[in-house]
Amino acid sequence: MHTLVPTLVATLPTVRLCLIFIIVFLIVRLSIKRSHLLPLPPGPFGVPVLGFLPFLGQNYFHITLTDLSKRFGPIYQIFLGNKRIVVINDTNIIREAFRLQVFSGRPDTELTKILQGYGIINSDGALWKEQRAFLHTVLRKLGAKSFLQGRNCLEHKIRVQDFLSDLKACDSRPCRIRPLLACAVSNVVGSLLMSMTFKSSEDKTFLHLLGLMEEGFRLFSLAMPVNFFPFLRFVPGVNYAYQKIIQNRTETSSYFKKIVDEHRQTLDRDQIRDFVDAYLVQQEKYKKAGQHSYFSEEQLIQVMNDIFSAGLENVTSTIEWAVLFLMLNPKVQKQIQSEVDEVVGSKRMPQLDDMSSMPYTEATFWEVLRRSNVIALGNTHSTLEDSELCGHRIPAGTHILPNLYAINMDPKLWIDPEKFEPQRFLRNGKVFKPDHFIPFSVGRRMCLGDVLTKMEVFLFLSSLLQEFDLCVPDIEDPPKAQGIVAASMAPKPYQVCAVPRNRNN
Numbered sequence: 053m054h055t056l057v058p059t060l061v062a063t064l065p066t067v068r069l070c071l072i073f074i075i076v077f078l079i080v081r082l083s084i085k086r087s088h089l090l091p092l093p094p095g096p097f098g099v100p101v102l103g104f105l106p107f108l109g110q111n112y113f114h115i116t117l118t119d120l121s122k123r124f125g126p127i128y129q130i131f132l133g134n135k136r137i138v139v140i141n142d143t144n145i146i147r148e149a150f151r152l153q154v155f156s157g158r159p160d161t162e163l164t165k166i167l168q169g170y171g172i173i174n175s176d177g178a179l180w181k182e183q184r185a186f187l188h189t190v191l192r193k194l195g196a197k198s199f200l201q202g203r204n205c206l207e208h209k210i211r212v213q214d215f216l217s218d219l220k221a222c223d224s225r226p227c228r229i230r231p232l233l234a235c236a237v238s239n240v241v242g243s244l245l246m247s248m249t250f251k252s253s254e255d256k257t258f259l260h261l262l263g264l265m266e267e268g269f270r271l272f273s274l275a276m277p278v279n280f281f282p283f284l285r286f287v288p289g290v291n292y293a294y295q296k297i298i299q300n301r302t303e304t305s306s307y308f309k310k311i312v313d314e315h316r317q318t319l320d321r322d323q324i325r326d327f328v329d330a331y332l333v334q335q336e337k338y339k340k341a342g343q344h345s346y347f348s349e350e351q352l353i354q355v356m357n358d359i360f361s362a363g364l365e366n367v368t369s370t371i372e373w374a375v376l377f378l379m380l381n382p383k384v385q386k387q388i389q390s391e392v393d394e395v396v397g398s399k400r401m402p403q404l405d406d407m408s409s410m411p412y413t414e415a416t417f418w419e420v421l422r423r424s425n426v427i428a429l430g431n432t433h434s435t436l437e438d439s440e441l442c443g444h445r446i447p448a449g450t451h452i453l454p455n456l457y458a459i460n461m462d463p464k465l466w467i468d469p470e471k472f473e474p475q476r477f478l479r480n481g482k483v484f485k486p487d488h489f490i491p492f493s494v495g496r497r498m499c500l501g502d503v504l505t506k507m508e509v510f511l512f513l514s515s516l517l518q519e520f521d522l523c524v525p526d527i528e529d530p531p532k533a534q535g536i537v538a539a540s541m542a543p544k545p546y547q548v549c550a551v552p553r554n555r556n557n
């Protein structure tokens with residue numbers, strides 16, 4: 053006992069020191085965010101300065117990124133220059149991330165700087181939140197967000213008749229369908245947005261606007277490297293693309309400005325014609341009430357640029373893909389035609405009301421979106437602050453890239469994914485869309501044009517097949533289902549013969 057006391061007294065400072073150390077350790081451990089202790093996502097090594105860029109491949113980035121997911125798993129990171137890109141190849145992880153505010157940013161890059169923070173697609177923060185909510189409300193009122201509300205007023209804006217007449221004029225000869233489609237589709241988005249329709253695919257104003265938009269998409273892919281290597285802005289080639297994007301945007305914006313001015317002069321507050329009218333009225337309301345808002349002319353014009361380009365390019369490419377797949381799969385074509393004949397007949401045109409009775413046609417729409425991979429890589433998000441995902445640390449400002457191609461073509465999710473097979477979207481005769489299929493993305497930034505797209509594609513396809521058989525032309529190089537990558541993936545240019553149907557067969 054006597055010998056124990058001095059020993060205890062002697063060890064007391066050591067015990068005290070240990071206790072202090074443990075307390076300090078616990079305080080530090082608790083004050084560091086949990087996410088800071090997590091590992092970063094795995095990923096391949098790159099080379100100094102360029103990162104993974106030299107290994108991305110020329111064009112088909114989505115394929116390289118899908119191959120990487122086989123090595124590194126559903127979530128991994130690569131570097132392009134000094135920018136960290138986290139690629140997500142799994143729907144559940146995309147859902148988990150995109151429902152959170154912290155993952156709802158858009159990257160601040162050389163190309164998005166051109167837009168000065170305006171618009172919806174590339175903006176974020178309070179401006180994006182307010183403006184997205186407003187666009188959503190207006191699209192709903194105009195009948196473009198729900199099959200229940202206002203669809204009659206939308207139905208007559210989707211004018212398929214002119215497109216069918218243009219096609220009839222081809223007289224069963226091989227023709228390129230894209231210019232005819234682009235005119236018809238831009239009339240839908242043009243009339244919703246600004247009550248603007250183009251008379252024909254020969255209309256000069258339309259052709260010029262379309263040219264600027266299409267060139268913009270092409271140049272965007274060319275100038276993309278400046279987002280990761282800003283010095284490239286001064287390298288000829290890339291610099292040309294960069295300057296031309298600015299020039300084209302100035303031109304489309306001055307076209308849209310003229311339309312806004314005309315709307316202002318003819319505005320009737322009790323008779324809202326389109327999105328521009330709704331915007332001007334709301335802007336006035338905020339101004340009168342002295343209430344702060346992000347409504348401005350610059351913002352309105354950029355939203356018009358956003359919607360016109362998204363509504364035109366993606367939908368045109370989707371219908372162009374649909375025509376190609378149907379031409380290459382006559383059995384699918386016949387099946388849609390028997391559905392049209394049974395539900396609609398030949399005396400009237402298909403209507404949106406018919407869709408619920410035409411599951412095979414709807415299933416074909418989903419299969420076209422899946423197999424074409426119109427949007428192979430979804431729009432890049434950015435993290436607004438340090439965060440975590442699936443046990444990984446995701447630093448603030450990380451680019452988050454959803455690889456939709458990896459999901460659409462995953463053999464674990466789809467039997468024989470290369471095959472075009474609408475039947476996979478049917479169960480017991482009803483349309484069945486699996487939860488893992490997210491062509492319009494998910495969460496806070498999900499596409500606002502999903503319902504409009506479905507309505508348009510349904511009316512175009514069913515009306516087209518009511519009138520025509522789509523046949524492979526008797527030419528040297530018959531069409532194949534191959535895509536060219538730009539902002540969205542369009543099929544390689546092809547020709548089709550639209551032959552008036554002989555219903556006696």
Ligand code: HEM
Pocket residue numbers: 150172173174184358359362363364366367370426427430431432491492493494496497498499500501502504505
């Ligand atoms: C085949 C047709 C279309 C496809 C596959 C498609 C797909 C997508 C995808 C993947 C996104 C990115 C969402 C995200 O950032 O997570 C998006 C965003 C968007 N889409 Fe679409 N889209 C289509 C048609 C349209 C149409 C017709 C409109 C016109 C109303 C439209 C308006 C928008 C807008 C405004 C956004 C930005 C949403 C935001 O950033 O908050 N889209 N779309």
